[in-house]
Amino acid sequence: MRRSCFVLAAVPAVLAQAVSEAPPPDLAAAPAGSARTASGMASRVLRPGQGTRPAEDSLALVHFSGWSLDGKRVLHSDRNEAPPHLFLTHLMPGMREALLDMQEGELRRLWLPEALAFNGARGRPAGALTLDLELIEVQPHPSKAPADVAGAPGDAQLLKSGLAYKVLRPGTGKEHPTRAHRVNVHYSGWTTDGKLFDSSLMRRESAGFKVSDVIPGWIEGLQQMVVGERRRFWVPEKLAYRGERGKPAGMLVFDVELLSMYK
Known part of the structure; x- marks a missing residue:
């Protein structure tokens, strides 16, 4: 429950x-x-x-x-x-x-x-x-990569882990998810050459998962967000798929919108 x-x-x-x-x-x-x-x-x-x-x-x-x-x-x-x-x-x-x-x-x-x-x-x-x-x-349509997809711009926030982000839209919530929360999000992800490799928006269905079950960059980034917020993340490879076979390589860029959270 x-x-x-x-x-x-x-x-x-x-x-x-x-x-x-x-x-x-x-x-x-x-x-x-x-x-x-x-x-x-x-x-x-x-x-x-x-x-x-x-x-x-x-x-x-x-x-x-x-x-x-x-x-x-x-x-x-x-x-x-x-x-x-x-x-x-x-x-x-x-x-x-x-x-x-x-x-x-x-x-x-x-x-x-x-x-x-x-x-x-x-x-x-x-x-x-x-x-x-x-x-x-x-x-914009997710197939159109952000202008700053090649790397985090100077006004992005850089965390000690190497994760960078920009707030694209402030949220309306007051609480942050923890690793134990389940969340629903909309997201799109691009490689740094502008190729869209995944998007919940293109599937026309939000994605739901436990915060602890995703890549390290998402775990860290989601815990700083509030419901209603939309952020762009620049996720270095060590916080993304780390060379996992069949997954996109290198730094990845994600636009993530936190729709809801629950335990």
Whole structure:
């Protein structure tokens, strides 16, 4: 039995106005003054954003609620969990079109005709869809190696062990995992020539394991993180696979996001 569990239950204060569970009063039709696109989508900005815009192949961290025209909520993310990590290339057309025009921190309401929603896909909600969509963060496609993949930059933190890291996003948690904790993470790993050799994001499934069961560099690095945090690690070979047959050799670079921890 899990004796304690910590999950990503909050996002920065700027995102406090959040996606609603209840159907909006303008569910049935976009009000006058709503923006309209040639594809047939209507939208309203409920909260402007100030951050990065996604590219066609970006990974987007989003929260969302969607309703059919009878007011039934037919799809949604769980705001008590880490936001879903979604590739734009895998989304319904209307969601993808909207995200390409949004900025991090933005919240929009979308009115999607069926052709821009599930378009008659078997087992999916039929008809038009009204969707509240919140863009929390944009990340590059894992196949695109970081610019600093060849070596830790001058502003990275270097530990006595030789492990180097940079905090890419601060976390919301207050406790750090120990070797005895189990954790769930998203991660991508590259060799120093920029080759992606592993990524939970590409599998579209987070990875779960006991902290003590991974390579030494991860054991050390994870114990310094908190839930919600994302870090880049430069792991020297002595803290990585140490010449193990069939494993990537040399220094390895990992982006790691700590989604949850428990005992």
